[in-house]
Structure formats: structure tokens, C-alpha cells
């Protein structure tokens with residue numbers, strides 16, 4: 663169980679997310695990635711150190727005001743770039759996840775029958791497609807995430823963004839820690855307070871079953 667960070671800000675969130683992930687390195691991980699919302703979903707991932715992922719983000723001149731990031735400790739699927747988070751559904755929804763989804767096999771089969779294609783071996787990818795499915799039913803991202811997590815068994819802390827709701831990050835937890843950091847004209851989400859302390863000391867710890875926007 664490794665690291666989640668997310669930010670909605672008036673300034674470039676790429677350095678915020680990278681710094682947050684660097685502060686979570688001590689927890690151990692095997693790969694890292696970030697997604698930034700722009701005209702499309704911009705994703706950078708790499709196996710290995712956060713610094714390697716940061717180099718790639720800089721090389722791509724990645725910038726934006728809303729994004730999520732992750733350091734992964736693989737539980738389902740090997741240590742590969744295509745299994746690194748964030749996982750994306752239909753070029754629209756991106757998800758980072760700490761924990762283990764126990765009913766991922768059943769959800770994968772159901773989502774495949776609904777036409778979703780999988781590009782990783784992770785349990786996490788079912789969350790991305792489930793949120794996409796529920797978002798198509800409700801057209802409200804917060805409600806979609808709440809409806810999606812009702813169908814999950816297991817432990818999770820998640821951060822979710824959508825191209826169709828480009829100014830919010832939705833998060834939810836059950837069995838894994840997650841908190842919100844309140845800044846001035848910017849807010850953060852993280853799995854561990856050390857990731858947000860350089861930006862704010864105002865923190866709300868989510869409780870079991872909570873979701874937040």
C-alpha cells in the first residue's frame with residue numbers, strides 16, 4: 663500500500679504532485695505516475711524512482727492545474743509501466759488506488775460484457791471503468807464515484823479525475839488512509855500527511871466509507 667497525491671490549484675500542480683510523491687518514497691514502491699488534466703488526459707508513468715518519472719514529465723513539458731499521482735506497490739499484475747497508476751478508462755477517467763479490490767475478477771467480467779477493454783493486469787483498472795460506467799449513468803462525478811465504490815469489496819483509498827469535470831478531484835476510502843489538505847485557493851488529497859505538510863497544516867482525515875470532492 664503506497665502513495666496517493668492529488669491537487670486542485672491556481673498554480674501548476676506538477677511540482678506539487680512530484681514533491682508529494684517524493685515525500686512518500688520512504689514507504690517503498692516499485693513505480694510512479696501522474697495524470698494532469700488539460701485538453702486531454704496527460705499521463706506520465708515509469709517503473710522505478712519518482713525522479714525518473716519527474717524527468718519524463720519535464721521532458722514532456724507537462725503542466726496543469728488539476729492532477730493526481732501515485733507510487734505503486736504491485737499486488738495484482740507485475741511491475742510494468744502499463745500496470746503503473748494512474749489507470750485510465752476510455753481516455754476520460756483516471757484513477758489512483760492504494761489497496762486491494764477483492765472482487766476484481768467478477769467486476770472485470772461484468773465490465774468486459776459492457777464493452778470495456780482492459781489494458782493492465784491490475785485490480786485497480788476495474789475502478790476506472792466502473793466509475794466511467796456510473797458517470798455515463800448519472801453525469802455527476804461525485805455520485806458516480808459513490809456508486810462505483812458501493813460495488814467494490816476490499817480495501818481502497820482512491821483519487822479520481824475526469825476530463826468532463828476538469829476542476830475537481832474526487833476521493834474515497836475504505837480500509838486505507840486518506841486525507842484532504844486545505845490550502846489558500848488550492849486543495850490537496852494524500853494518503854499520508856507528510857505529502858501535504860509543505861503546502862498546508864490544515865488537514866481533514868477522511869473516515870471509513872467517506873468520499874469527498
Ligand code: GLU
Pocket residue numbers: 663664665733734735736737738739745759760761762763784785786
Ligand atoms: N492493488 C493495486 C495494484 O496492484 C494497488 C497497489 C498499491 O496499493 O500500490 O496496482
